Amino acid sequence: MGPSSLDKIIALQRNPANIRNLCILAHVDHGKTTLADCLVATNGIISSRLAGKLRYLDSREDEQIRGITMKSSAISLHFSNGDQEYLLNVIDSPGHVDFSSEVSTAVRLCDGAIVVVDAVEGVCPQTQAVLRQAWLENIRPVLVINKIDRLIVELKLTSQEAYTHLQKILEQVNAVTGTLFTSKVLEERAEKEEEEEEKKKDSNTLSGDQVYDWRLEEADDSLLYFSPDQGNVVFASATDGWGFSIQQFAQIYSQKMGINAEVLRRTLWGDFYLNAKAKRIMKGAQAKGKKQLFVQLVLDNIWSLYDAVVTRRDQQKVEKVLTALGVKVLARDLRHSDPKVLLAAICSQWLPVSQAVLLMACEKLPSPLDITAERVEKLMSVGARRFETLPEETQELKRAFLQCSSEEEDPLIVFVSKMFAVDAKALPQNRQRPLTHEEMAQRRDLARRRHADSRAAGLTGPAHSERTPQEGPPPPPDAAQMESLTLKDSKPEEEEEQQTFIAFARVFSGVAKKGQRVFVLGPKYDPAQALSTLLQGVRASDGVSEVPHLSCCSMENLYLLMGRELEELEEVPVGNVLGIGGLEDSVLKSATLSTSPACPPFIPLNFEATPIVRVAIEPKHPSEMPKLVRGMRLLNQADPCAEVLIQETGEHVLVTAGEVHLQRCLDDLRDRFAKIEISASKPIIPFRETVVRPPKVDMVNEDLGKQQKVAIVHQGRWSDTLYVDPGGLVTLTTPNRLATVSIRAMPLPQEVTSLLERSAELIRTLEQINMSLREGKSLDISHRTLEAIAGLKAQLESLLQGRKWRNAVERLWAFGPRRVGPNILLNSVEGYQRPSLWQCLSRGVQAGEAQAAVTRDLDNSIVSGFQLAALAGPMCEEPLMGVCFSVERWDLQPSAPQHQDSLEEDSLSHGTVDGSRAEGSSEAPTAGPVPARRRLEAASADCYGPVSGQLIAAMKEACRHAFQAQPQRLMAAMYTCEIMATADVLGRVYGVLGKREGRVLHEEMKEGTDMFIIKAMLPVAESFGFADEFRKRTSGLASPQLVFSHWEVISSDPYWVPTTEEEYLHFGEKADSANQTLKYMNAVRRRKGLYVEEKIVEHAEKQRTLSKNK
């Protein structure tokens, strides 16, 4: 990049009105990077002949080889439109689902987005996903319908058919936007209504008027939709380099035909036709069987161009077209054997795609100045907090956001959305900078002298004389002289190999200056708390160690992001995307930086992908472990979505979003971060454990009698401290006999499980609220959150119907594992009324009742025991899912201080247990004598003592036994996959799916094409190598996109053994052929080093040693 264009960009950075921050979003392979190439070529960074082939922004080697983008990267471009100069910060994003987290990081920094849609494939799953992401971040999208050449060359549509096809695509895209819009309006309306209701309550005015709401009809959505006449749609072919919006054609034809450009703009798209006789544009082309204006004036031209240049290659016709279009091309291009070259040469003059897209971006996308109050408030209100409840100083910052001014006194606010690694060598300060004129002259001089010297000595070497000064330093003839000329940065080799991290960021307010010190605000940072503890006017240069989640750092370097390169900057004003160096020690993945402690951290990025594929990693040479650990730490920082953790077993585990992502992470680890040989295990497949209702039929579909049903459930068992009754109720006493719990496990209805899964975030908020209520703090909770919690409660109530679940929602004790999971603990202990989990909903209303409910001591131990049990089940130590544990009895005995008494009571309570056993009653043993209240208090006051520990362990064990007393099942993770395939490979697609236990949900033909869309389910366990096998079997014609969808119970029972004669007949004695679950379970157990019940030798024969035989 030349210094002049750098200066230009720096100048443009100061004018936010002419800055556009935009990202290019689309489904995989719809042509984002190709389009970006065309835009980059306008700035002379790459040659326009290579645009569309180079994929400049795919700078990684594996991106080029695989042909897909794997990270988002930014480039700054300037563009002049008339007398206005614009700066466009363009971010290219990946379309593959595995990298959707990179899309989130890009979207957060932008104000607008270019959504690219393939004209053949239309709206695909990722198109919907990116539209939703743009929507959630409140950024404005514009549309590019790309690859229109495929309609001509591949599908061979006529221009008329293509028009209908394009209309359909627009409808599809608008349908997605429409859904997003209506849901938002409805949500807002609900919120407003509630506010109004509240106001009514406050003022105690009762109005019986019926209110009709026409807000939905009234809400203006016309600007949201994509429509060519609005100017927010460009039709393009990025590889062939052409693209246009309606405006351009309106201008061309208004000059040619003398029709008002504005009229043309409004009628070029739609059901209008040209009445040549009357010289008028009329409506109703379709009804009258006329060609639409768009077909006649636009598409027909393009079609005839392709016909002449590509299909027929008719020289004369080409010349005709050339004169008609008024385009001149080089004779060389005209004669070129590849018609695409000629095509590109014509199109780049006639309808350059970059012009159309950049114009649209400048005109239709908002500048940083247009940031809406709504977006600012959303960004600033983390968690359950309302914007209005933030401290006043924080609310004031909103003004800074909206004004977007870069005065000295404005606070600096920067959001870092990801950290990316670059070679330290590639940093501009370490790069050899180009020589200045004086230096060049000096060198030339030196070389000349040296040349003369060596000639004089008769030692003329060709290598010497050919060297030009730019090619690098010549061999040192005179060390002292050369030293003054070589540039400063010659760091030791080792250091140069290092990776440094650059933050991918945007300035939202103020000016970022090189070397400036700023606060780093962690996600849990609370400005209110900090403002009360910090002194007024504290600056980031002062120490702030006492405030939680707040640290300081300095922005050591600022960079302009130029795709593969970086340029150093001294300062970056508001509204710009930038790279920041020197944050790697203070920022892990994303962060908010500010000079003002009043600034709240921004809401976290919303990631669409769930990391699900995990592998264990170890170095080839055990001695290189420290390098691996360091490398994994770097990888964790460099990737927004990858997770790195150490499992309980001591394995280092990498969790990624999918196979492609995994491959990239491994490559990165090997080549960049650890630089050692590593070996990765086979993917560790996650499972969940659950219980189900006892089956009604056996494996050969025979009805199970009552008696057998009980036989399936385990028989009554007991040991010293454990008693399992035939009904599945488990009673366990702690080793010191001080506490007894009775627990029953039950399967949760499936809808409840999925509701809990979906509401994880809400449950986490609920948990936080409860925690602060327990601590006696008060929290200002937003209406929306309270309503969401009430909604969750109501939904649970409606789903948990029936005798078994009576009052269950009120009796909820905890969720688990990790307090948010899809398992629940129920309080069915008679006489124990603990504060409800939903107490935040009824705050202040039932104060009296709340007092009656007191938390018993050691309540926490019960919850902890449950959490532990839910985290790792008894089948293969995988987390539980969809299990309800109901605590039916919980007795606490007095503790050790009254040693004598307690022993007595012990034996007494034991007696009762024995008694009940002797009677063979199925009832749980009744409680021991009720202890004196004071003693109980004395005992349990010491709630961190050993009693609590024992109770946790007992609770955990009891849960596990209760789980085992029910029919157990494994749950497998399922992917949904959408495959687009042509009819001729359809058979093979089904073949591959069938082999991998896939289930086809539906199949339909994409209208107007010969493509089929197949939607299928596939177990994650069977998915490895799926995409590859697919590509091979279908010769690359079909490529699946796998997205994690849900967990599904595998129907077979891992512990099943044949019991009836029919079953023996069907499955044989060992019955090991059909049991897929057992295979999965044993594989997991083996991996974890757990005991696997398996015979290694099935039919042993006695071995005889030869020597003995003799």
Ligand SMILES: Nc1nc2c(ncn2[C@@H]2O[C@H](COP(=O)(O)OP(=O)(O)OP(=O)(O)O)[C@@H](O)[C@H]2O)c(=O)[nH]1
């Ligand atoms: N026929 C045709 N092919 C195109 C066009 N634009 C892009 N392609 C091809 O589509 C393929 C994918 O292009 P990319 O630009 O890499 O797509 P992408 O959207 O960046 O893909 P990801 O980044 O992996 O999501 C390449 O082979 C391009 O040559 C077009 O206008 N017409």
Ligand SMILES: [Mg+2]
């Ligand atoms: Mg790409």
